[in-house]
Amino acid sequence: VALSANGPVTLWARDAAWGRDNPRLPGVTLPDAIRVTDDLGSATQAGTLLLALPAQALGGFLADHAALLDGKRLVSTAKGIDLTRLTGPSTLLSEACPQATIAVLTGPSFAADIARGLPTALTLACADRKAGLTLQHQLSTPVLRLYLSGDIIGAELGGALKNVIAIAAGVVIGAGLGDSARAAIITRGFAEMTRLAIRLGARSGTLAGLSGLGDLTLTCTSAQSRNFRFGQAIGARQPFDAAITVEGAATARAVAALSRKRGEDMPIAAMVARLAESSISVDDAIQHLMTRPLKEE
Numbered sequence: 001v002a003l004s005a006n007g008p009v010t011l012w013a014r015d016a017a018w019g020r021d022n023p024r025l026p027g028v029t030l031p032d033a034i035r036v037t038d039d040l041g042s043a044t045q046a047g048t049l050l051l052a053l054p055a056q057a058l059g060g061f062l063a064d065h066a067a068l069l070d071g072k073r074l075v076s077t078a079k080g081i082d083l084t085r086l087t088g089p090s091t092l093l094s095e096a097c098p099q100a101t102i103a104v105l106t107g108p109s110f111a112a113d114i115a116r117g118l119p120t121a122l123t124l125a126c127a128d129r130k131a132g133l134t135l136q137h138q139l140s141t142p143v144l145r146l147y148l149s150g151d152i153i154g155a156e157l158g159g160a161l162k163n164v165i166a167i168a169a170g171v172v173i174g175a176g177l178g179d180s181a182r183a184a185i186i187t188r189g190f191a192e193m194t195r196l197a198i199r200l201g202a203r204s205g206t207l208a209g210l211s212g213l214g215d216l217t218l219t220c221t222s223a224q225s226r227n228f229r230f231g232q233a234i235g236a237r238q239p240f241d242a243a244i245t246v247e248g249a250a251t252a253r254a255v256a257a258l259s260r261k262r263g264e265d266m267p268i269a270a271m272v273a274r275l276a277e278s279s280i281s282v283d284d285a286i287q288h289l290m291t292r293p294l295k296e297e
C-alpha cells in the first residue's frame with residue numbers, strides 16, 4: 001500500500017480470491033495502483049521483489065519457487081530464524097537464489113500503521129552498497145523513511161530476536177508483574193539479543209538502531225504486537241488463537257538451539273522457548289530467572 005504511492009505495484013498471493021479487501025489487514029482497501037494476482041510467474045517479472053512471508057514458511061516457498069526469483073533484487077521482510085536450518089531469511093534467500101541481490105527491510109512498523117500512511121522509519125540492509133542505495137530510493141516514500149545499512153546479519157537478527165523478548169514482556173504484563181519488571185526484561189533482553197547477534201557477526205551499532213532497539217521498544221510496549229499479545233495470554237493463563245502468526249515462538253526454539261551450539265547464555269529466550277511449548281509454568285519461569293547467580297551488569 002505504501003509503495004503504490006511511488007508507482008504501480010503487483011501483489012501476489014497464493015489465494016487472491018479475497019480481492020482488494022484482505023481480512024488480514026482489516027479496514028484497508030487496496031489502492032487501484034496495486035494489481036492483485038495469484039500468478040507468480042507474472043508477479044516475478046519485476047526487478048525488485050519484496051518477500052513478506054512468515055519466516056517458517058520461507059524455506060518451503062523457496063524450495064518450490066526459487067527459479068522464478070533468482071537474479072532479482074530480493075527484499076526480505078520476515079522477522080525470524082528458520083527452525084530447521086537455524087539461519088535467518090537472508091541466508092535462505094542467498095542459498096536458494098545465488099544470482100540474486102539480497103536485502104532486508106526491517107524495523108519498528110506495524111502493517112496497519114504503514115497502511116494508514118502513518119510516518120514510519122525502517123532499516124534497509126544490503127551488503128551491496130550500490131544496490132542498497134537503489135532500493136533505499138525505490139522503497140522510500142514521504143511517510144516511509146528508510147535508513148541504509150550494510151549489516152544484513154545485524155538487521156535481520158534484531159528483528160528476529162526482538163519478537164522473542166516481546167513474548168517475555170507480554171508474559172510479564174499478562175501475569176501482572178508490572179512495568180518495572182517489563183523494563184528489566186526489555187533491558188536484559190536487549191543485552192541477550194546483542195550478545196548473540198555479535199557472536200553471529202552483527203555490528204553492535206545495528207542492534208542499537210531501528211532494527212534492534214527500535215523494534216524491541218515497539219513490540220514490548222504495544223498491544224498491537226502479536227508476539228506481545230501471545231505472551232500476555234501465556235502470562236494470564238488464557239488461550240491464544242493458533243491461526244495468528246507469532247514469529248517469536250518458533251524463533252525462541254531456534255535461538256535456544258543456536259545458543260546451545262555457540263555456548264552463549266540466553267536465559268530469557270530459553271524461558272520463552274519453554275513457555276511457548278508449555279513445558280514450564282509461568283511461576284517456575286519467573287523463579288528460574290530471578291534466582292540465577294548474581295552477576296555484574
Ligand SMILES: NC(=O)C1=CN([C@@H]2O[C@H](COP(=O)(O)OP(=O)(O)OC[C@H]3O[C@@H](n4cnc5c(N)ncnc54)[C@H](OP(=O)(O)O)[C@@H]3O)[C@@H](O)[C@H]2O)C=CC1
Nearest residue numbers: 014015024052053054055057077078079109110111245247
Ligand atoms: N504484520 C506486521 O505488522 C509486520 C510483519 N512483519 C513480518 O512479516 C512477516 C509476515 O508477517 P505477516 O504478513 O504479518 O503475517 P500474516 O500471517 O498476517 O500473513 C502472512 C502472509 O503470507 C502468506 N503465506 C504464508 N505461508 C505461505 C506459503 N507457504 N506460501 C505462500 N504464501 C504464504 C499468507 O497467505 P494466506 O493469507 O493465504 O495464509 C499471508 O498472506 C513476518 O515475519 C512478520 O514478523 C514485519 C513487520 C511488521
Ligand SMILES: O=C(CO)COP(=O)(O)O
Nearest residue numbers: 107108109110225226227
Ligand atoms: O514486527 C512487527 C512490528 O515491527 C510486528 O510485530 P508482531 O509480529 O509482534 O505483531
